[in-house]
Amino acid sequence: MKEQLIILDGGMGTDLQHSGLKPGENPAVYGMTHAAEIRDIHMKYIKKGTNCIYTNTFGASGNKLKGSGYSVDEVVQRNVETAVEAVRLMREQGRECMVALDVGPLGELLEPLGTLPFEEAYRAYAEIVEAGEKAGADLVVFETFTDLYEMKAAVLAAKEHSNLPIWSTMSFEANGRTFLGTSAAAMALTLEGLGVAALGINCSLGPKEILPIAESMMEWTNLPMIIKPNAGLPDPRTGKYDITAVEFAEEMVPFLEKGVGIVGGCCGTNTDFIRALSHKSSHYNPAGRIPKSRNGVCSAGSVAEYGKLNIIGERINPTGKKKLQQALRDGDMDYIKKLAVEQYESGAQILDVNVGAPGVDEVALMPKVIQAVQSVTDIPLQLDSVDQEVLRAGLRVVNGRPIVNSVNGERERLDSVLPLVADYGTAVLGLAMDEDGIPEDAEGRIQVAERILREADRYGIPREDVIVDCLTLTVSAQQEQARETLRAVRRIHDEFGLHCALGVSNISFGLPMRRYITTSFLTQAMGAGLDFPIVNINEKAIRDAVAAFRVLSGEDADSGNYIRDYAAEEAERKAKLKAAKENKSDAGGTGKGVTGSDVSGAKNDSKEDPLQAAVIKGLEQETREITKKLLLQEEAMSIISERIIPALDKVGALYESGEFFLPQLLNAATAACAGLDLIKKEIAASGTRQVSKGRIILATVEGDIHDIGKNIVKVVLENYGYDVLDLGRDVPVQTVVDAAVENDVYLIGLSALMTTTVPAMKATIDALREAGHPCKIMVGGAVMTPEYAEEIGADYYSKDAQGAVAIAKEVLG
Secondary structure, three states: OOOOOEEEOOOHHHHHHHHOOOOOOOHHHHHHHOHHHHHHHHHHHHHHOOOEEEOOOOOOOHHHOOOOOOOHHHHHHHHHHHHHHHHHHHHOOOOOOEEEEEEOOOOOOEOOOOOEOHHHHHHHHHHHHHHHHHHOOOEEEEEEEOOHHHHHHHHHHHHHHOOOOEEEEEOOOOOOEOOOOOEHHHHHHHHHHHOOOEEEEEOOOOHHHHHHHHHHHHOOOOOOEEEEOOOOOEOOOOOOEOOOHHHHHHHOHHHHHOOOOEEOOOOOOOHHHHHHHHHHOOOOOHHHOOOOOOOEEEOOOOEEEOOOOOOEEOOOOOOOOHHHHHHHHHOOHHHHHHHHHHHHHHOOOEEEEOOOOOOOOHHHHHHHHHHHHHHHOOOOEEEEOOOHHHHHHHHHHOOOEOEEEEEOOOHHHHHHHHHHHHHHOOEEEEEOOEOOEOOOOHHHHHHHHHHHHHHHHHOOOOHHHEEEEOOOOOOOOOHHHHHHHHHHHHHHHHHHOOEEEEEHHHHHOOOOOHHHHHHHHHHHHHHHOOOEEEEOOOOHHHHHHHHHHHHHHOOOHHHHHHHHHHHHHHHHHHHHHHHHHHHHHHOOOOOOOOOHHHHHHHHHHOOOOHHHHHHHHOOHHHHHHHHHHHOOOOOHHHHHHHHHHHHHHHHHHHHHHOOOOHHHHHHHHHHHHHHHHHHHHHHHHHOOOOOOOOEEEEEEEOOOOOOHHHHHHHHHHHHOOOEEEEOOOOEOHHHHHHHHHHOOOOEEEEEOOOHHHHHHHHHHHHHHHHOOOOOEEEEEOOOOOHHHHHHOOOOEEOOOHHHHHHHHHHHHO
């Protein structure tokens, strides 16, 4: 793949629509009774230059086949055999081609954002892959995913249930993120780590729009790149895309020039597009691609990049923390979420997660804690355990590419942990100690580090993914060891070029005013080459030392972050000094005036409303507890209108500005639900009639089976106090009309994702108008635009859930 260009096919759905596929009909099921048509389409692509065809199995998962009368095994087998037959026939004409088992997303959100368990998704993909391999596929491609977590479930299923090479492509928005907020860098780091053979981008955008996202992705991976764009952008009026086959091929040239080796087309493309692309690409070779220049660990949405100072928050570790130990025993995930949020807000780039409290089932608990932490923060994790099975359980469910903490120089430990690191493609932290304990001098620790490095190389773990912890010993007991640790760090960094970690807080144990010792040691260690300090970032002295170091090392360019973070503090300090002088003068020199505690109290009064803060951070239990206390002091409706709704408005503004992504929006909605449920019970118990802001109907139009976006709109609207009558997906025109009239609903929301179902949206709007029902209609979906919404008679266009809220406020109040 790195030396020979692979030409893929075009949009199977585009071709099938011309062959008689009805709107909303599953193409995989269509292939059961129209195998000859599918085979002929495959053969046409091969004749035009395709040397890897995708099977007609994109929608062949169990949940999408419900009611079809066919099993997953039957549908996958028939459609793969159809592709294999096409390849056999074309081989007789001297044309070679591979068969890629095409697998799409399941159409449901995984926990914790949705209700689909990770392992259930894993089993669904395993069923498809097993059937595809048995039927004769040469490889499997997972395409059009927007959730990195779901992609991980799919990739693990393919790795563990087949021997097929794995390709993975995701669909990105113009902002460089997927619908669920995955970045190109995070996708590349995670999937290369998991062992896919090639990765890239397909669907949602045209070649021009995809190019900058692909360029970013190539900075983070050396894997062969797959680019399968749409034929530009769709016109919702006609359902047609906006570039011709010749223009498409021309716009694909920059990818070929950059060494992209696997190219094809998605929605709106056909055999003409592939013929033009094949002709245009005949002189290009993917072997000339520039190697990646960046690396790191990641969550789904953010990267802790190597070569920078990355702070690891140490607080989710129960050692010496009785409250955390009890929370782990009680399964109090909200307390753990608070620890995660506090560290994230204080500036941690990575969070250490250790669940080793006495009396807990660590294997069962580690996945729960990981999901809880990742539901409220979007930074990489460091999985911390001495138990191989605990690490395995955590690695399976963590979203992104984590660090494994840890191995050491002991043979047994190396042989138990390094295979896990290699299998999941993570970074690994190695402790500079072995069976004989911690070496007393730097040279001994370096010898252990070299042994860990050799073993990592034997398992295929890249050198740059090894982080060495030279170990911090308590200076009050072994004063000379501080010097040896710093010597070891400097040599590991300078001579071996490895990353260094230290549990910095250990240095000051047993001493008074620990922060002075800890901060001084941290500063010295960072100067020696420490780039992964494990610290309590909640302490201001630590944050100050880190901020100053980043300025002095040049990482904080032009001191921009330092000025941003400390200019206000400096101004506040000067204001306090000025106020103190004025108060002293006003008091006639007696020194009586505003005290330090008075100033602090005044500052606390102006802090963010605690209920709003809990909602914004997505903390369910805290939201519930604060609401319970407020109900003893305030009217229920005032809590909703003055606290919960403003919090949701703030989240909406952050979402609109790109600071928040869909996971944070849904988490805030879930937290708000926790408070609203209590309020509803209080209102019911008091005998007061519950007041709704109004009723809204939501429906995905006839022929369209996509409803994730509609479901998200429903959740958010309900949290704003609206009653939502959800009619589901593929809803007949008359069903919408009847529901609106019978329930006397004055705001209707219609969704369509497919260009082929937009006419059904217009038909629904026309039917509502003809019925004479006095309602307002808002429309949305991937193919809709404000201009077309107006053209088909809609009153409003909403691009997302927050837009729907704004419309509801205008129409219903």
